[in-house]
Amino acid sequence: MGGYGKRNQPLLDVNAAIGTGNKMTTLSISRKEIATMTEKDVEKLATRLEQDDYSNAFESLNDWHLLRAIAFQRPELVESYVYLLDLEAYDEA
Secondary structure (H helix, E strand, O other): OOOOOOOOOEEEEEEEEOOOOOOEEEEEEEHHHHHOOOHHHHHHHHHHHHHOOOOOHHHHHHHHHHHHHHHHHOHHHHHHHHHHOOOOOOOOO
16 A cells, blocks of 8 residues: 555555456545545445445455545544454554
């Protein structure tokens, strides 16, 4: 994952197969886009993850990566949904 060093660079680029054949789509989320997200946006995202009703596994993975990126940049928006990320504290000692 790149883009943490420069403003408005993508936080993540996830290539996911959508549909059939070789059609590919790229999910690219910038810091600016995350900065403009609202609590309602995050709630909708978390609801999709909780319902786990996706047409393929890549859609779910894209939403998970987006929620994770939000958690790193705007943790206050994700506090109620951290359990969806399975993040654990690590002791670096």
